[in-house]
Amino acid sequence: MAERTIICLRCPRGCEVTATLDNDGHVASVCGNTCKLGIEYATQEVEDPRRVLPTTVRVRGGTMPLVPVWTPTPIPKSRLLDLARATREIVLDAPVEIGQVVIKDWEGLGVDLVASGEVERAR
Numbered sequence: 001m002a003e004r005t006i007i008c009l010r011c012p013r014g015c016e017v018t019a020t021l022d023n024d025g026h027v028a029s030v031c032g033n034t035c036k037l038g039i040e041y042a043t044q045e046v047e048d049p050r051r052v053l054p055t056t057v058r059v060r061g062g063t064m065p066l067v068p069v070w071t072p073t074p075i076p077k078s079r080l081l082d083l084a085r086a087t088r089e090i091v092l093d094a095p096v097e098i099g100q101v102v103i104k105d106w107e108g109l110g111v112d113l114v115a116s117g118e119v120e121r122a123r
Protein backbone atom coordinates (compact mmCIF):
# COMPACT_ATOMS: atom_id res chain seq x y z
CA MET A 1 0.00 0.00 0.00
CA ALA A 2 1.18 3.51 -0.82
CA GLU A 3 1.58 6.19 1.78
CA ARG A 4 1.49 9.98 1.66
CA THR A 5 2.74 12.18 4.44
CA ILE A 6 1.45 15.74 4.64
CA ILE A 7 1.30 18.53 7.18
CA CYS A 8 -2.21 19.14 8.47
CA LEU A 9 -3.02 22.84 8.07
CA ARG A 10 -6.32 22.86 9.92
CA CYS A 11 -4.68 24.47 12.96
CA PRO A 12 -1.30 25.98 13.90
CA ARG A 13 -0.11 22.76 15.52
CA GLY A 14 0.75 21.40 12.07
CA CYS A 15 0.73 17.66 12.74
CA GLU A 16 2.61 15.43 10.31
CA VAL A 17 -0.11 13.11 9.11
CA THR A 18 0.43 9.95 7.09
CA ALA A 19 -2.35 8.54 4.92
CA THR A 20 -2.21 4.95 3.75
CA LEU A 21 -3.94 4.40 0.41
CA ASP A 22 -5.75 1.34 -0.87
CA ASN A 23 -5.28 0.06 -4.40
CA ASP A 24 -7.92 2.46 -5.72
CA GLY A 25 -6.11 5.47 -4.34
CA HIS A 26 -8.58 6.01 -1.52
CA VAL A 27 -7.45 6.68 2.02
CA ALA A 28 -7.64 3.47 4.03
CA SER A 29 -6.19 4.82 7.27
CA VAL A 30 -4.55 7.90 8.73
CA CYS A 31 -2.00 8.17 11.52
CA GLY A 32 -0.04 10.98 13.12
CA ASN A 33 -3.10 13.18 13.62
CA THR A 34 -3.81 14.61 17.05
CA CYS A 35 -7.53 15.06 16.41
CA LYS A 36 -10.15 13.89 13.96
CA LEU A 37 -9.78 17.03 11.83
CA GLY A 38 -6.47 15.59 10.69
CA ILE A 39 -8.26 12.58 9.24
CA GLU A 40 -10.65 14.84 7.32
CA TYR A 41 -7.79 17.04 6.12
CA ALA A 42 -5.63 14.14 4.95
CA THR A 43 -8.54 12.44 3.20
CA GLN A 44 -9.55 15.63 1.39
CA GLU A 45 -5.97 16.49 0.48
CA VAL A 46 -5.22 13.04 -0.92
CA GLU A 47 -8.52 12.25 -2.63
CA ASP A 48 -9.77 15.67 -3.74
CA PRO A 49 -7.28 18.49 -3.05
CA ARG A 50 -8.77 21.96 -3.30
CA ARG A 51 -7.43 25.49 -3.07
CA VAL A 52 -8.73 29.03 -2.91
CA LEU A 53 -7.59 31.08 -5.91
CA PRO A 54 -6.65 34.70 -5.19
CA THR A 55 -5.86 36.71 -8.31
CA THR A 56 -6.76 39.95 -10.10
CA VAL A 57 -8.83 40.94 -13.12
CA ARG A 58 -8.62 44.02 -15.31
CA VAL A 59 -10.91 47.01 -14.87
CA ARG A 60 -11.88 49.46 -17.61
CA GLY A 61 -12.58 53.09 -16.76
CA GLY A 62 -11.61 52.82 -13.11
CA THR A 63 -9.26 54.58 -10.71
CA MET A 64 -7.19 51.38 -10.64
CA PRO A 65 -6.39 49.05 -13.55
CA LEU A 66 -6.93 45.84 -11.57
CA VAL A 67 -9.22 44.56 -8.87
CA PRO A 68 -8.45 41.62 -6.56
CA VAL A 69 -10.75 38.62 -6.83
CA TRP A 70 -10.94 35.23 -5.15
CA THR A 71 -12.90 32.04 -4.93
CA PRO A 72 -14.57 31.95 -1.50
CA THR A 73 -15.16 28.26 -2.13
CA PRO A 74 -11.98 26.23 -2.78
CA ILE A 75 -11.78 24.73 -6.26
CA PRO A 76 -10.19 21.44 -7.32
CA LYS A 77 -6.42 21.95 -7.41
CA SER A 78 -6.31 20.41 -10.89
CA ARG A 79 -8.47 23.29 -12.23
CA LEU A 80 -6.57 26.22 -10.67
CA LEU A 81 -4.57 27.04 -13.79
CA ASP A 82 -7.66 26.83 -16.01
CA LEU A 83 -9.50 29.35 -13.87
CA ALA A 84 -6.43 31.58 -13.63
CA ARG A 85 -6.24 31.59 -17.44
CA ALA A 86 -9.96 32.37 -17.71
CA THR A 87 -9.55 35.41 -15.47
CA ARG A 88 -7.03 36.88 -17.94
CA GLU A 89 -9.84 37.30 -20.47
CA ILE A 90 -12.09 39.25 -18.12
CA VAL A 91 -12.39 43.04 -18.23
CA LEU A 92 -14.85 44.59 -15.79
CA ASP A 93 -16.36 48.02 -16.19
CA ALA A 94 -15.87 50.34 -13.22
CA PRO A 95 -17.22 50.75 -10.64
CA VAL A 96 -16.52 47.36 -9.09
CA GLU A 97 -17.83 46.64 -5.61
CA ILE A 98 -16.53 44.28 -2.93
CA GLY A 99 -18.48 41.05 -3.13
CA GLN A 100 -19.46 41.56 -6.77
CA VAL A 101 -19.73 38.19 -8.49
CA VAL A 102 -17.39 38.20 -11.47
CA ILE A 103 -18.06 34.61 -12.60
CA LYS A 104 -21.03 32.63 -11.32
CA ASP A 105 -20.69 28.83 -10.92
CA TRP A 106 -17.55 28.53 -13.01
CA GLU A 107 -17.77 25.46 -15.28
CA GLY A 108 -20.60 24.08 -13.16
CA LEU A 109 -18.26 23.43 -10.23
CA GLY A 110 -20.35 25.49 -7.83
CA VAL A 111 -17.50 27.98 -7.49
CA ASP A 112 -17.94 31.72 -7.88
CA LEU A 113 -15.18 34.24 -8.60
CA VAL A 114 -15.86 37.26 -6.41
CA ALA A 115 -14.30 40.72 -6.11
CA SER A 116 -12.44 41.16 -2.83
CA GLY A 117 -11.70 44.83 -3.45
CA GLU A 118 -13.39 47.80 -5.03
CA VAL A 119 -12.52 50.17 -7.85
CA GLU A 120 -14.29 53.48 -8.31
CA ARG A 121 -15.09 54.96 -11.70
CA ALA A 122 -12.44 57.40 -12.92
CA ARG A 123 -13.60 61.01 -13.32
Ligand code: SF4
Binding pocket: 008, 009, 010, 011, 012, 013, 014, 015, 033, 034, 035, 036, 037, 038, 039, 041
Ligand atom coordinates in the same frame (compact mmCIF):
# COMPACT_ATOMS: atom_id res chain seq x y z
S1 SF4 B 1 -4.55 16.93 13.31
FE1 SF4 B 1 -5.79 18.26 14.62
S2 SF4 B 1 -4.31 19.10 16.08
FE2 SF4 B 1 -3.12 18.28 14.36
S3 SF4 B 1 -2.81 20.04 12.96
FE3 SF4 B 1 -4.66 18.91 12.29
S4 SF4 B 1 -6.34 20.00 13.29
FE4 SF4 B 1 -4.47 20.59 14.37
